[in-house]
Amino acid sequence: MKRWLKISLKIIGALMVLFVLFWAAAAYYISKNNKAILGKILNQVNTQINGKLSVSHMETTLLKGFPGISVSLKNVSLRDSLWSQHQKELLYAKDVGVSLNALSLLIGTVNIRKVAINNANIYLYTDSTGYTNTSMFRAKNEKKAAENDDNSSDLQIRIIDLNKVDLVIDNQKRFKLFSFYVDELKGKINYPFGRWDGSFKLKTQIRSFAFNTRKGSFLKNKTIQGHMTAHYDNEAEVIIIDQKPIKIGDDTFSIGANINIAQNQSAFSIAIKANQILYNNVAQLLAPNISEKLFKFGIEKPIDVTASIIDNDEKTSTDPLINVKMTVQNNNISIPSGELTNCSFTGYFSNQDTTSKPIGDANSIIRFYGLKANYYNAPIKIDTFTVANLEKPFAQGLVTSKFDLQKLNSSFNDETFRFGKGTADLRLFCKADIDNFLFTKPVVYGKVTVKNADITYLPRNLKLTNSSLDLHFNQKDLNITNSRLQLGKSIFNMNCTIANFLNFYYTDPQKIEAKVNLSSPNLNLSEFIPFLSPRQAKRKTSSSKNAIREASEQLSAALEASKVHLQLNVKHAVYDKFVAKNLDANVSLVGNGIYFNKIKVQHAGGYVNFSGKVEQMGAINKMQVNANIAKVSVAEFFYAFQNFGQQSVTSKNLKGFLSAKVNASGNITSKGNMVPKSMFGSVNFTLDKAALVGFEPLEKIGKFVFRSRNLSNVQLEQLNGLLTLRGEKVDISPMKVNSTALNFDVKGVYGFNSGTNIALDIPLRDPKKSADIIDKEERELARMKGIVLHLKAVDEDGEIKIRWNKKKDRL
Numbered sequence: 001m002k003r004w005l006k007i008s009l010k011i012i013g014a015l016m017v018l019f020v021l022f023w024a025a026a027a028y029y030i031s032k033n034n035k036a037i038l039g040k041i042l043n044q045v046n047t048q049i050n051g052k053l054s055v056s057h058m059e060t061t062l063l064k065g066f067p068g069i070s071v072s073l074k075n076v077s078l079r080d081s082l083w084s085q086h087q088k089e090l091l092y093a094k095d096v097g098v099s100l101n102a103l104s105l106l107i108g109t110v111n112i113r114k115v116a117i118n119n120a121n122i123y124l125y126t127d128s129t130g131y132t133n134t135s136m137f138r139a140k141n142e143k144k145a146a147e148n149d150d151n152s153s154d155l156q157i158r159i160i161d162l163n164k165v166d167l168v169i170d171n172q173k174r175f176k177l178f179s180f181y182v183d184e185l186k187g188k189i190n191y192p193f194g195r196w197d198g199s200f201k202l203k204t205q206i207r208s209f210a211f212n213t214r215k216g217s218f219l220k221n222k223t224i225q226g227h228m229t230a231h232y233d234n235e236a237e238v239i240i241i242d243q244k245p246i247k248i249g250d251d252t253f254s255i256g257a258n259i260n261i262a263q264n265q266s267a268f269s270i271a272i273k274a275n276q277i278l279y280n281n282v283a284q285l286l287a288p289n290i291s292e293k294l295f296k297f298g299i300e301k302p303i304d305v306t307a308s309i310i311d312n313d314e315k316t317s318t319d320p321l322i323n324v325k326m327t328v329q330n331n332n333i334s335i336p337s338g339e340l341t342n343c344s345f346t347g348y349f350s351n352q353d354t355t356s357k358p359i360g361d362a363n364s365i366i367r368f369y370g371l372k373a374n375y376y377n378a379p380i381k382i383d384t385f386t387v388a389n390l391e392k393p394f395a396q397g398l399v400t401s402k403f404d405l406q407k408l409n410s411s412f413n414d415e416t417f418r419f420g421k422g423t424a425d426l427r428l429f430c431k432a433d434i435d436n437f438l439f440t441k442p443v444v445y446g447k448v449t450v451k452n453a454d455i456t457y458l459p460r461n462l463k464l465t466n467s468s469l470d471l472h473f474n475q476k477d478l479n480i481t482n483s484r485l486q487l488g489k490s491i492f493n494m495n496c497t498i499a500n501f502l503n504f505y506y507t508d509p510q511k512i513e514a515k516v517n518l519s520s521p522n523l524n525l526s527e528f529i530p531f532l533s534p535r536q537a538k539r540k541t542s543s544s545k546n547a548i549r550e551a552s553e554q555l556s557a558a559l560e561a562s563k564v565h566l567q568l569n570v571k572h573a574v575y576d577k578f579v580a581k582n583l584d585a586n587v588s589l590v591g592n593g594i595y596f597n598k599i600k601v602q603h604a605g606g607y608v609n610f611s612g613k614v615e616q617m618g619a620i621n622k623m624q625v626n627a628n629i630a631k632v633s634v635a636e637f638f639y640a641f642q643n644f645g646q647q648s649v650t651s652k653n654l655k656g657f658l659s660a661k662v663n664a665s666g667n668i669t670s671k672g673n674m675v676p677k678s679m680f681g682s683v684n685f686t687l688d689k690a691a692l693v694g695f696e697p698l699e700k701i702g703k704f705v706f707r708s709r710n711l712s713n714v715q716l717e718q719l720n721g722l723l724t725l726r727g728e729k730v731d732i733s734p735m736k737v738n739s740t741a742l743n744f745d746v747k748g749v750y751g752f753n754s755g756t757n758i759a760l761d762i763p764l765r766d767p768k769k770s771a772d773i774i775d776k777e778e779r780e781l782a783r784m785k786g787i788v789l790h791l792k793a794v795d796e797d798g799e800i801k802i803r804w805n806k807k808k809d810r811l
Contacts (some may be wrong), residue, residue: 041073041098041112051080051090051136070099076120080133086125088170090133093120099159114159126171134261160187160200167204177217179208198230202246211311211320216288222249237262243271248285251277270309276302293390298334303327319359324349333373343373353388361391368397377407378424387434396431398446405453420465422453428473441506444473459560463487469494476502488527492520492570498562505558510591512562518569523583525575529672564589576672578640579603592616596625603640606632606657620667620675627662634658634687642674649695656690656716664725677752679725687719692739700793700802706742709766714739728752743767743783751795758793759805 045053056075078091097116126132162185169178187200203225210217226246232239243256253274260267274282279299283291304327311320326347333340346369352358353365371382378401385397405419425448432442448471455464469483480496496516504511568585580601588595594614601608610627629637637658639651664681668674692698692714702711716739724731734747743765748758764787773779792805 049136051078051083051133053078055096070097070114072097078136080136082131083133086127086133088123088125088133089121090124090136091117091120091122093117093165095119097161112157114161115157116161116163117165118163120162120165122165122167124167124169126173128172130173132171156189156191156196158189158191160185160189160198162186175210175213177208177210177213179206181205181207194234196232198232200228200230202226202228210287211309212287215319218287219248219285222285224248236260243273249281251281253277267312268309269311272305272307272309274305277305278302296336299328300332301330303331319351321359322349322351338376340373340375343371345369345371345373362389364388364390366390375401376411378403393434394432395434396429398427398429400427401425405450405455416458418456418458420454420456422455422467423451424453425449425451442502443475444502445475447472473502476500478502488524490520490523490527492518492523494518504562509558509561510563512558514562514564516564516566518566520570521572523568523570523573525573525578526672529670561591573601576640577642580608604632604636606630606659608632610662614668619670621670622665623668624665625662627660629658629660629662629685631657631659631688634690653693653695654690655693657688658685659688660685666725677728680727681725683723683725685719685721685723687716687721689717690719691715696800700800706762706764709741711741714741716740729755732758738767738783740767748792754795754798756793756795756800760789760791760793762789762791763787764789 099114428446612625
């Protein structure tokens with residue numbers, strides 16, 4: 001062995017012996033001066049605090065702190081000067097291990113290297129006035145320290161070791177409660193000039209992390225573990241915790257903080273960052289008042305989150321300032337009204353939108369930027385969307401989208417609407433209240449354009465083909481313009497105005513009134529028959545939520561409940577056998593009624609004006625009509641209206657021009673056909689230049705009498721009459737019929753199936769003999785001269801028979 005190496009080993013060995021001797025001397029010193037050293041420790045601490053540290057006794061644990069000298073302080077209590085009032089002990093520990101610097105003991109001072117606290121309770125308390133028991137560390141008794149002649153140095157603990165410690169920070173003035181069960185906290189502290197730097201290993205369970213105890217705790221029952229570094233500036237009195245990865249539960253967060261411990265302040269700020277973390281895991285960390293709202297949403301894949309929590313110790317708010325940023329890329333998001341697929345956006349949250357207003361829900365805001373997604377297969381884009389005032393939340397944003405209508409079919413599930421071809425292009429600025437995270441009472445500006453669409457309204461089987469329209473939303477009003485609608489072969493243009501639409505749509509659909517103008521060169525009215533049909537029964541569907549389906553059902557209900565006032569102008573209109581020109585109609589659809597307020601139409605060479613209503617009741621509907629008929633071809637008129645549900649006097653029996661006033665009610669089928677023998681009312685008519693052709697009762701009379709006259713074609717210059725409709729029967733008021741074949745008076749009842757009893761007084765005098773009489777009174781007297789036959793037409797075995805009329809039954 002080389003000489004220099006031998007010398008080095010001897011020196012090292014000598015130093016080790018000296019160190020052991022020194023350590024043994026220090027240990028001996030401690031064991032002999034136990035009470036004095038404990039007194040020095042207590043004196044050193046008590047001279048620097050405004051309170052009292054007490055220890056029941058001290059035991060030496062030599063090997064535990066090697067190479068330092070260790071002692072164990074038993075039943076350690078640390079109380080501030082006002083403990084007797086609030087009874088909140090800042091520290092109570094069954095065992096506090098203290099490692100002392102041996103050299104400092106030899107020179108008469110106590111220098112604490114390490115403190116290990118085990119099985120302890122630490123309670124940092126602030127009362128409702130703002131007083132805190134931690135003020136014992138700030139209010140130093142300089143006079144007491146100056147009088148102390150033991151040359152004690154500043155308390156500088158180099159190593160901290162906490163195990164199984166309950167730590168509570170209770171601020172009753174600000175309603176804050178932070179409670180931790182510290183399973184392990186180990187750290188080393190260095191003291192460069194004017195500051196200290198520490199490195200710590202932490203494992204703790206959070207029992208309460210409440211910034212506002214009235215709203216609940218963040219991080220409830222979560223375990224935090226990891227390594228952290230901290231710094232303290234003596235002059236600024238600020239603790240800085242470097243932002244480093246820390247595990248909360250099973251997730252890793254990067255967390256840093258600044259804590260101001262200056263006198264009468266409790267300000268702090270926390271910075272949090274997490275990459276690729278599940279949304280539900282984030283929501284579970286928050287206070288119940290926030291998490292219960294967030295759980296109404298779901299995000300399928302991990303997201304990136306950054307946040308800051310800042311408490312600037314303002315007296316106007318108990319809540320800290322919270323700012324959160326969330327980055328979502330190509331994710332699937334569930335919301336109360338449905339699902340957003342392939343969704344991307346950047347989101348921001350702050351609970352202080354306006355800096356001049358206090359922190360809180362009423363001043364909170366959520367902003368979404370660059371939101372792109374598919375909503376029920378329809379692509380949507382929102383540049384900026386905000387949800388403000390979470391106390392009474394309202395949302396607003398500009399929504400744009402362009403998509404094929406067929407993509408919506410799977411959402412409607414063949415219940416309300418079915419779409420064929422066609423596109424929708426929308427650009428809407430929406431502002432709406434939010435009730436339970438569903439939009440209510442929206443205010444909408446903008447336009448929706450539908451082009452070349454096939455749309456079926458399933459409750460009434462109403463089919464629009466190759467149709468286009470523009471919907472303009474102006475706050476609460478809705479206007480429909482540039483519409484080209486095709487219903488079957490009917491093509492028409494429509495303009496529609498609905499005032500206060502969106503307000504009534506959500507609150508009272510029965511108050512919705514739509515003013516619609518329809519115009520068309522050709523219209524087949526039978527294609528509107530679905531409006532007479534009852535709504536088809538709704539099929540039972542799954543209980544799964546679908547916002548589009550719910551919206552369509554609400555729209556369908558609103559359409560059925562709303563009032564529609566229709567102004568219809570058509571050059572040529574056809575309904576079954578009815579052909580009209582220049583149709584001018586004002587119709588209202590209210591509830592289960594269709595009201596024909598005023599309809600004017602050219603028909604059969606004349607004019608028809610009528611009003612009335614149809615009350616929808618199902619397969620058979622009630623109808624009421626009031627009509628004024630002017631000089632229409634009676635044959636065409638009876639043909640158009642299917643002989644008014646009877647076959648006794650048909651269009652084939654009549655010629656001439658009809659003018660009449662009709663006031664009647666009856667039944668009409670859901671397919672638009674008159675129900676036979678259902679009409680009740682009156683018909684006051686005038687026939688000009690008329691003829692009765694092939695009318696069976698007259699032909700029967702012709703076989704009985706007047707065989708030489710042509711009763712199969714009876715021509716009348718004019719006939720005035722009143723008919724009373726009574727379902728299966730028609731009451732014929734007394735009429736004087738003057739024709740080319742014969743004159744007669746008629747009165748009685750005509751039954752469509754049975755009950756016919758018509759009295760006829762027929763003079764045998766040939767009407768031609770009176771044709772040259774100019775004076776009307778004289779001609780009327782001559783009319784009934786001569787022999788008069790008193791006959792009656794009655795039903796017998798389903799056929800009309802002509803019998804003599806007894807004197808008592810005559811006219």
